[in-house]
Amino acid sequence: MNAIRINRGGFLKRVRSQKELVLLSVPFFIYFLIFSYAPLWGLTMAFQNYKPQLAFAEQQWVGLQHFKDLFSDEKFMRVLGNTIGMSLINLILSFVSAIAFALFLNELKSRRFKRFTQTISYMPHFLSWIIVCGLVANILSMDSGILNEILMKLGLIQDKVHFLGDPKYFWWIVGLSNVWKSMGWNSIIYLAAITSIDPALYDAASIDGCGRFKRMWHVTLPGIKSTIIILLIMNAGWILNAGFEVQYILGSSGLVLDVSETIDIFVLKSLGKAGGFSVGTAAGLFKTLVSVVILTMCNFIAGKLGEEKLI
């Protein structure tokens, strides 16, 4: 008798026995319902010719028309290419630089110097992009920009280079600005992971005849491998987020527009255009779908490789 009742009313009974906990979680449940799930309703705009002045029932439904338009739009395809290109550059540069920086910082003998460097290096994280872009524009300026001055003095170039006006430099300017801004910050988590490595492993490696680089390679890196993979999965989901501010501020000139526009800028600009709300939403929805797919894929691969999974 008892066993049957547990099976039948198992869920309810469990709820009843945990009702304080359930009660405590109700506010959060409501919070997410209101602020995370209710707005999803707005995604219906992607399937309508949305006009803000009309009520929901009056909107005209167009099915997948906006998606078809997007993918037959030469401009959107270019924007998509830009986004993926810049995103990959950002991902690889910021990943490699943050890990390398953490490894090198870890090898520093002087604690004081190490702390000092670490603090300095993550400061740029707190600057807003508009300031960083101002700095970048000044450094790269032809007028009195320091980079051009140095290159001229060294005799590496004959004429000043118009860095911000030349499409071939643009992606790299974005990538390197990102590195400058976020390297120190990103390395914090690796440094934290490194501290959890058992010091005995280093001693053992030394006894086995490993030098500094071999210890970094065989002890430190494997020690933070799972952190690296988790962060990679998390970042891979953002593959269509190549950022927005740098491209918008530094790339608005007609000279580099072809390589600077990202999906986010496309969405923003479509706001002021015909059917902009719908087209913008469609582009945003597409972006989200890609993120979810890639995240799931990376997670699956990580699982196959025997690493910890994120979800």
Place this chain on the structure above:
Amino acid sequence: MKIKKAIALILSFVFILCLFGACTSNSPADSAASPGQNDTPSSNDGDSGDGDTPPAGKDPITFTMFVAGPGEAPPETNKIVKKIQELTGVTIEFEFLVGDMEQKVGTMIFGGEYPDFIGAGNARGQFLNAGSFAALDEYLPNYPNLWSHFSPYEKRLRNVSEDGKIYILDIWGRQYRLEDGEDDLYEADYNGPAFWIQKDVLAWDNYSYPKTLEELFDLLERYYAAFPTIDGQPTLPFEILSDGWRSFCLKNAPQHLVGGRNEGDVVMKDYNTFEVEIYQNKDYAKDYYKTLNEAYKKGLINPETFTRLFDQYLNVLSTGRVLCMFDQQWNFQDGENVLVGENKLERTYVPLGISYSGEPVAYNRVRSNGIVGGNGMGISVSCKDIPRAMEFMEQLLSEEIQTLMYWGIEGEDYYVTEDGRYRRTPEQKANFDNPDWRLANAGMVIGDQFPKLEGRFPNGNAVNAGNQPEERLENQFDYDKEFYSHYGFFSKSDFLPTMANPNYPEIWSIFSTMPDDDPTKIVFTQLTELQDRYLPGVIMSDDFEAAWTEYAARYEEIDYQTLETTIQQAVAERYDP
């Protein structure tokens, strides 16, 4: 256990309350701000005000206003704002645009909640087509000041909207003239499009007066050779701003070179039939860009000019090393003000009416013909009390309040001479010229956002203190006086001839209120994107012909002919002599 449960229960309850509190916190403030939803402005709900005694029969009321342009709200202590509050019982809470306009306006429209007043600015089309404005047709004739101000231009007000109703009231454009032969002296300084050149460049060349592109760029080249640096920094002979919507500096010159006024992206070919043409792919545009291309190759145009943002442009301009640019003065005014502040008057600018014909042309120095239609503000559909809002604007238009806003308080900010002229002491004028003082003590911050008088009061004085002619003459800097005397001019406006008004609104303003999904607007957007994308490259190209051919071919892919016929119709509809 019981206590724990109770705590859990209370906590969750508090959380939930917080959540809902966040959602609804706006409503109490709203209802507090609107003492009565009543439609009759004179009704007294017995709702006692907060200390100030409003005029009989009027509750104090607070209206909110969004202005789609930069600005700063006046402090509460501003004496004119207080005075207007006393006279009308109305307090205005301003919100000026910060950041990106499209984004801000887009989210506002999306939310569907508007302030009481909307200063539409360049976002007029977005607001209008989203149905943000309340129709004012039934209200307007009930207010004598407003009605006499606008009724001559009723057609223009109505032409702005698809359904022919009145939504936007122009805040500029109605010039009051006395027709005593002196009206032109009251005209404000020209601040529109032209090739603006540093006074020193002309002075150095024995006060020459270039009339063609060749003469202009020849002069810039010679001056640049003589002064490769200014104050130790490299001279920038010709700047072209192409940042965002301000790319008119890049594109709009050809329409003026052939003698037209500022229509935007079309040239009026025939003022009788209103036949228009898109000109950015025509030969007269090509000639202009070719001249720029040659200037670029000679080093007269710094490539960096195309990547400069608006702030950076103002910045280089304020160093005094930019010799010349095609721009509209209101756009670069902030940069020029720095030069005035540093007393570098020889580095400030005068307009040149460069043309292909070799005779100076008017550019946009067109005699005023009243309001344009659509260039203004409106009352939003969420306005809590439309009649009261209208009444407020009605009161603002009175001579008394106009004088308060644009001259100040008699005896404090200006004095009246025996023959009835309004004048200011040098100190009073200096105060008025100081933007910080103005914000804290003057009323134009309100006046500028609402329909206003311009030109002259019936008593002969200028409506705006800055346009009183005797004062302008007395206060002209010695350098300027001397400079203009070489040409026999009174002010910088005189560098351009005047032009009769063609009696239809500037064509760019027709685009600005067109619905976004209008096919014409879509073509227009395509053209704009194409031009912004290609023209800098064309100007910087090694092989101009090849670059131009590619650009022109791209142009042909767009169906701009339909645009031309639609505009022709639109202009014919709006023609109003």
